[in-house]
Amino acid sequence: MNKLAETWFKDCYQSLLTSPLAHWLETLPAQIREWDQHGRHGEFDKWCRLLGKLPDTTPSEIDLKTSVTIGNGADISDYTQAQIQGLMKQFMPWRKGPYYLHGIHIDTEWRSDWKWDRVVPHISDLTDRTVLDVGCGSGYHMWRMLGEGASRVIGIDPTQLFFIQFQAIAHFIRAPHIHFLPLGIEQMQPLNAFDTVFSMGVLYHRKDPIAFLTQLKQQLRKGGELILETLVVEGDETTVLMAGERYAQMRNVWFLPSVPALTLWLERVGFTDVRLADVNVTSLEEQRATDWMTSQSLKDFLDPEDISKTIEGFPAPKRAVLVATRK
Numbered sequence: 001m002n003k004l005a006e007t008w009f010k011d012c013y014q015s016l017l018t019s020p021l022a023h024w025l026e027t028l029p030a031q032i033r034e035w036d037q038h039g040r041h042g043e044f045d046k047w048c049r050l051l052g053k054l055p056d057t058t059p060s061e062i063d064l065k066t067s068v069t070i071g072n073g074a075d076i077s078d079y080t081q082a083q084i085q086g087l088m089k090q091f092m093p094w095r096k097g098p099y100y101l102h103g104i105h106i107d108t109e110w111r112s113d114w115k116w117d118r119v120v121p122h123i124s125d126l127t128d129r130t131v132l133d134v135g136c137g138s139g140y141h142m143w144r145m146l147g148e149g150a151s152r153v154i155g156i157d158p159t160q161l162f163f164i165q166f167q168a169i170a171h172f173i174r175a176p177h178i179h180f181l182p183l184g185i186e187q188m189q190p191l192n193a194f195d196t197v198f199s200m201g202v203l204y205h206r207k208d209p210i211a212f213l214t215q216l217k218q219q220l221r222k223g224g225e226l227i228l229e230t231l232v233v234e235g236d237e238t239t240v241l242m243a244g245e246r247y248a249q250m251r252n253v254w255f256l257p258s259v260p261a262l263t264l265w266l267e268r269v270g271f272t273d274v275r276l277a278d279v280n281v282t283s284l285e286e287q288r289a290t291d292w293m294t295s296q297s298l299k300d301f302l303d304p305e306d307i308s309k310t311i312e313g314f315p316a317p318k319r320a321v322l323v324a325t326r327k
Contacts, residue, residue, distance in 0.1 A: 001036045004048045005044075008180075009029075012154075012179040016028075020193045020221075021130065021193050021194075023191070023193075024189070026189075027189050028181070032181070035183070040160065044164075047160075047164040050090050051087075051164065051167055053087055054171050054172075055076075055080050055083060057071060057075060057076055057172060059071030060072060060075050064146050064173075065148070066147075067098075068097070068099050068100065068140060068144065068147075069099075070100065070101050070169070070172045070173060071103075072103055073102055076102050081103060085104050088104065088106060089292075091164055092293065092294070093293040094107075094292040095108055095293055096109075096110050096112045096137040096141075097113075097138065098112075099140070101169070101172060102172075108140075108293060109287060109293035109297055110287050112141060115319075116140075118277075118321070119227065120144075122275075122321070123196070123227055123323055126145055126150045127149035127150075128149065128151045129195035130193065130194050131145050131153045131154070131196045132155075132156070132219055133199075134185050134197060134199040134219075135185075135199060135200070135202035136157045136166075137157060137201075138162045139165070141200065142178055146177070146178050151177060152177045153177065153179075154178075154181065156183045157180070157183075158182055159182075160182055167180070185212065188219060191219050192219070193219070193220075193221055194219050194224055195225070196220075196226075197216055197220050198226075199227070200227070201230070203231075203255075204230050204231045204253050206254060209257075210265060210268075213228075213266060213269045214269050217270050222327065223325060224325070225324070226271060226323065226325070226326065228262075228321065228324070229320070230262070230319065231317055232258060232279070232318055232320040233256050233315055234258060235258035237260035237263070237264045238261065240257045241314065241315075242254065243256070247310060247314055248301040248311070248314075249300070249301045250301075259276055259279065262320070263276075266324045271325060271327065272327050273324060273325045275323050276320060276322055277322065278320065279321075280319055282316070282318070284298055286298075298317070
């Protein structure tokens with residue numbers, strides 16, 4: 001295993017030893033070894049070499065409460081700032097953020113901070129909670145969870161570029177109780193231990209949404225809280241859209257339920273106190289191409305004559321956040 005990656009995982013294992021998640025160590029190291037032997041991306045070692053070139057800095061401030069801001073431009077020389085920006089550009093495309101790093105604005109495709117600001121007033125206080133973020137992307141929301149006082153944050157996502165992006169940001173923050181594991185939810189044993197589980201932007205990518213909701217439940221302790229965000233459509237508890245080959249140009253979209261249907265699904269698999277926290281039509285300002293994500297984005301996936309529809313003629317992306325409690 002790459003020595004840098006080996007250090008990351010060992011730090012995670014050490015953190016788990018003294019936590020309510022210690023029993024995860026019965027399976028996790030073997031899964032990581034399997035990933036190392038058979039699952040790593042061909043560019044992973046190159047990305048790690050680039051990470052190793054990131055300079056060490058001493059940020060004058062770190063704000064995770066109102067943003068993800070690490071230091072400012074006055075902390076470092078112009079040369080060091082250019083060096084950091086050049087290296088971080090090597091990890092494009094940056095999709096979830098934004099990040100502010102020593103005066104560098106990593107202007108990501110998504111304004112994930114807007115989503116967080118809409119969600120956080122509706123969830124339980126994260127202070128001293130052990131939190132899992134399923135499909136965590138580059139980890140933007142994980143940092144915000146830490147900023148809300150979580151005692152331990154674990155993110156899982158099989159996309160290795162996201163893993164590298166997280167490590168690039170973590171290089172400058174060096175927080176001991178936040179970890180990213182390159183796993184999917186299907187690889188997770190039922191831990192029954194997290195106080196809070198987030199899953200934002202994953203459900204519609206699953207062929208079996210009921211099995212996925214059950215897997216999320218199995219990570220929570222009894223009384224734990226699920227925060228679920230997904231694409232939805234208008235309708236009653238029987239309404240579910242199954243798109244054709246593509247939805248908004250995405251190939252891997254399966255089921256888009258109505259909010260009442262999703263509420264019913266959650267109740268059927270063992271959640272209670274299901275409530276709608278937010279529903280929002282994704283705007284062209286919230287998801288767009290930037291200098292840090294230069295390929296097509298939302299405006300390219302909508303009908304140019306009627307942006308209330310996707311290019312395929314389906315309702316434009318509308319996202320709902322539901323909060324529920326494990327029985």
